[in-house]
Structure formats: C-alpha cells, structure tokens
Amino acid sequence: VLILTMLFFWLLSILLSYLLSRWNMRPILKSWQQQQDFVANAAHELRTPLTIIQSKMELLLTKPNEKIISQMEPIALSLAETRRLNQLTRDLLMLARSDSNMTQITRQPTNTAEFLKQVIAPYSEIAASQDKMFTAQIDLNTQQMIDQKRIHQLLVILLDNALKYTQTGDQVEFKAYAHGNHWQVEVADTGIGIAPENRQAIFERFYREDKSRSRQTGGNGLGLAIAKWIIDSHQGTVKVVTNDPHGSRFIVSFPIEHIKKEHH
Numbered sequence: 001v002l003i004l005t006m007l008f009f010w011l012l013s014i015l016l017s018y019l020l021s022r023w024n025m026r027p028i029l030k031s032w033q034q035q036q037d038f039v040a041n042a043a044h045e046l047r048t049p050l051t052i053i054q055s056k057m058e059l060l061l062t063k064p065n066e067k068i069i070s071q072m073e074p075i076a077l078s079l080a081e082t083r084r085l086n087q088l089t090r091d092l093l094m095l096a097r098s099d100s101n102m103t104q105i106t107r108q109p110t111n112t113a114e115f116l117k118q119v120i121a122p123y124s125e126i127a128a129s130q131d132k133m134f135t136a137q138i139d140l141n142t143q144q145m146i147d148q149k150r151i152h153q154l155l156v157i158l159l160d161n162a163l164k165y166t167q168t169g170d171q172v173e174f175k176a177y178a179h180g181n182h183w184q185v186e187v188a189d190t191g192i193g194i195a196p197e198n199r200q201a202i203f204e205r206f207y208r209e210d211k212s213r214s215r216q217t218g219g220n221g222l223g224l225a226i227a228k229w230i231i232d233s234h235q236g237t238v239k240v241v242t243n244d245p246h247g248s249r250f251i252v253s254f255p256i257e258h259i260k261k262e263h264h
C-alpha cells in the first residue's frame with residue numbers, strides 16, 4: 001500500500017508539473033511569438049520608407065547643385081546614418097523572421113569551389129584599397145547542396161569583420177577545404193583579436209567587444225548573431241581561436257550535403 005501510495009503521488013506530481021508547465025508556458029510562448037511577429041512587421045514596414053530616403057539622398061549627392069554642395073557634410077552624414085539604419089532594419093528583419101521560422105533554407109546543387117571563388121572575388125580589391133593583404137586558398141572540389149544566398153551572407157559577415165577589425169598592413173586569409181564528411185571554411189586576420197572570455201558572447205545579439213570602437217567601425221552587433229543562425233540552420237559549428245601571431249581565426253564546419261539523384 002505504501003509503495004502504491006508513493007507511486008500514485010509520484011505520478012500525480014509528474015502530471016501536475018506537466019499541466020502547470022503547459023498552463024504557464026502557453027501564454028509566454030504565445031507572447032514570444034507575438035513579439036517576434038511584431039519585430040518582423042515593424043522592421044518590414046520601416047524598410048520601404050528608409051530605402052526611399054536612402055536612394056533619394058544618394059541621388060541628391062550624385063548630381064549636387066550649389067546649394068547642396070554647400071551643405072555636403074550634413075547631407076553625407078545623414079546618408080551614412082540612413083544606411084546604418086537600413087542595415088539595422090534588414091538585420092532585425094532577418095533575425096525576427098528566423099525566430100518565427102519564416103526564413104527557409106533553400107539548397108541547390110552547387111560546385112562549391114566555383115561558388116566560393118565568386119563570393120571572395122571582390123575581397124582582393126577591397127583589401128588592396130585599404131592597404132591590406134588578402135589571400136585565399138580553396139582546396140575543395142565537392143559538388144553539393146548549398147543555400148547559396150545564406151552561405152554568401154555568412155561569408156560576407158566574416159570577411160567584412162576581418163577587414164573591419166584590422167589596420168593598414170594587416171592580412172586577411174580565407175581557406176576552404178574538405179575534412180572527412182564535412183567542409184570547412186576559415187577566415188583569419190592579423191587584427192585586434194578577440195579576448196578568449198568574449199568568444200561566446202560575440203555571437204549574441206547587439207554584443208560588441210568595445211562599444212565606442214564598434215561605433216567608429218559602423219557595426220550594429222547583429223552580424224555574428226545572423227552568422228550563428230545561418231551556421232546552426234545548416235547543422236554547422238563555429239570555433240574562434242587566436243590567429244598566429246595575433247588576430248582571430250573563425251573556423252566554420254558544415255556537413256557535406258550530397259546531391260540526390262533527381263538533381264542530376
């Protein structure tokens with residue numbers, strides 16, 4: 001009888017905690033979903049007017065009359081801030097949509113090496129224009145299913161950061177290679193580096209190592225949060241280590257997604 005009574009209470013407590021958790025979680029989950037929808041809708045609504053303002057200002061500056069030339073500095077500053085706002089809105093929209101599972105991964109058959117070459121093509125020139133060196137080594141000839149848009153976005157975030165957090169004379173290195181049944185990408189720089197205790201936090205939303213410095217470099221602290229979402233949604237992993245002799249090295253690893261028969 002004692003054992004049966006204990007069993008009964010044990011089962012009752014499990015049932016009660018289950019019911020309580022459902023009862024409590026429901027409204028929380030619902031309001032979380034509502035918040036995500038709200039952010040996604042707000043960001044979406046902001047995008048159109050911001051894009052219009054940005055393009056009109058750009059137009060003003062391409063054919064400036066005398067009055068505009070005399071006001072060049074405040075106009076250029078406003079344009080720079082509008083661009084920042086536009087980027088922030090785009091990033092918020094992307095994250096809010098990914099939270100609401102509104103962003104889908106769309107993979108297509110891809111020649112990985114060719115695709116990566118295209119992605120990194122502009123970077124030699126961008127680096128050279130900033131008196132930095134860019135080297136790339138692509139040692140991978142895998143045909144596989146890739147969401148090109150998202151992987152492109154991820155690599156741009158990592159490469160832009162590598163350039164953002166380096167100075168004249170520094171180096172940025174890109175590597176891609178096969179590793180067992182995974183493919184890996186490394187983006188390394190000889191820049192300012194990231195303190196070991198912050199290497200988790202940099203992937204959080206709005207986190208910046210040094211807020212004043214990041215403000216100068218024009219970031220919003222959302223880039224790596226988006227990068228992390230893209231990596232997770234591809235079942236990948238990311239590791240940040242110290243580059244030799246200094247700077248940071250991002251190592252991203254993805255399982256190779258073989259092309260199924262019907263795509264041939």
Ligand code: ADP
Nearest residue numbers: 161162165193202208209219220221222223224
């Ligand atoms: P941000 O827009 O500020 O660059 P990110 O989410 O892309 O935002 O990065 C978050 C923070 O991580 C940055 O503010 C910076 O402090 C740090 N960080 C990212 N990449 C690098 C890098 N290659 N070298 C040094 N610090 C970096």
